[in-house]
Amino acid sequence: MVSDKVIEDLREKALQTRKDVLTMLRGSGVGHAGPSLSLVELCVALYFHHAKLDPENIMWDERDRIVLAKAHACETIYSCLARRGYFSPDVFPTYEEFGSILQGHADMWATRGLEYSGGSLGQGLGFSVGLSLAARLKSPYHKIRRGPDYKYRVFCICGDSETMEGDVWEAAFAASHHKLSNLVNIIDYNQFGAYTSIGEESWLEPLMDKWRAFGWWTTEIDGHNLREIIETLEKIDNISGVPKCIIAHTTKGKGVPYFEQTHLHFTGFTEEDYQRSMKAVYKV
């Protein structure tokens, strides 16, 4: 059971993250505003509460791996990493500048604390399968057959449109065949791709049945309800023998009302937009 104080504290952090995202957008003048804002609560729950991380020692072997497969939404991760102590928040205005440690798509060699360089959608889950197979190989051999002694968990954050990529389903096959119970795929189901409303045109549904048919333990949650996110993450730790998928229903551009209405994906961002959205941003 998570105390109200913890949840309240995380809500504050989520608001701070949203403001950081806007600061980065102001710096570059463009950015993926919508998809970044939809996964704020998911990232905050992982980085500030659930995942085992050590910002002092980024090569700690037992840290949890967080893979941002939808690497265009990197602004949110940058904010979480900086506020968690991986680097200074002072670099936010340099986002997407030439030579900046904050690249336009997540790049693990540029940004301290990232686990994966992404950009080409659909590849993050397959990479996560590799990370989770590695955890199995690092477990003592005699334990592998009965249930490996996983030293870390792998959290992959996928976009909803991204699950249309064939690579995702190849990875889904492999993960359930190899019974990778330390692998969690979190789908940010914000209903919109770059230009297509996948919710209305029912591209994905029935999404839950699809993942279940591939042998994944699957559940649906409200992706902006921190209590529900944390309780689900804690619950699935006790499920063994299967990979797990969390379908998190979210809103694109959540936290800034006029973003929510326009389902904004990639956008130009002027100083005026910044002033307006900083005034409008609210605590979810």
Add this chain to the structure above:
Amino acid sequence: MVKYVLENALQEKIEDDKKAKSLSFFLAERKAVRNIMGAHLMKMAKENEKIVFVTADMASMEDYIAAGIPEYRAINLGLCEANTVLAAAGLAKEGFIPIYVNMSWLLGRSYNNIFQSVGTDNFNVKFIMYARGWAGGGGSHHEINDIAFMRCIPQILIMAPADPVEMVKCITAGVNYIGAVFIRIGGQNVPNLFEEDYPFKIGKAATVREGEDATIISFGTELWKGLDAAHNLSKEGIETRVIDMCTLKPMDEEAIVKAAEETGAIVTAEDHSIIGGLGEAVARVVCRNHPVPMNLIGVRDRYSQSTRDFGGGWKALEEAYNLTAKDIADAVKETIKRK
């Protein structure tokens, strides 16, 4: 360094070609290359616990277990080439050395994944692709573009051995190298060209025949056609240098410039499209450093097709696509005229 007196080697190959008329011989021949490759990989894996095999339904698990590799270090990811490459990238990030062994023509299926998820971070993944060249199966199975699309991946190491001795040395060097490696192994069996003590070095070309009139630069099984051509040319009084460009990236630019300066004419020969292959790579070095007349032998912007000419050196295809020793020899004569 070179084991056989050239004529003996060629004679032996011709004898082989005579034997090689049946399908069973063709399959046995293919297997010989694979067996040497497989046995060497298993030996390396037993010595190094970090080596992990990832396979996309292209090897039997029994083979690994029989060779003494623990079953969890041979991971079958199913008939999913794209995901196999991604899982290999993940394993490499965690400090393992994933070896992805598959048929050459399947490399293109996972190209974007190699470029984005392996190449960008230069993960320590080894792509060992066999059965390349004019294998059976028709045009879909004849990889003639892999060098073109792999060469432009920054920092990747590409090698294509010409004989079993060089293949074993390439695999050892490639697995011990830190970074992404692509090794292209021919499907055609050839006698040993090099002695066991041949000092193989990554990025260093081997001159397998000396000559002053022109140079043939080649690699892999096509190198044998180049040697054959040089042998025939010497009967006409033309002495041709033959260079084995085993490391295709980074290339031995010094050997190319030296050949251009000393022989004044260069012909490249490859069982690959002339677009984006060895020829264009050599031309880049030559036109920058010491421009000389050149000629490119390779597949000329065409798709391949099937043949029943198993084992006989794939003569029908090689003739149709102008890849024979005679084509190389003609190209050398034509190039010398332009000196």
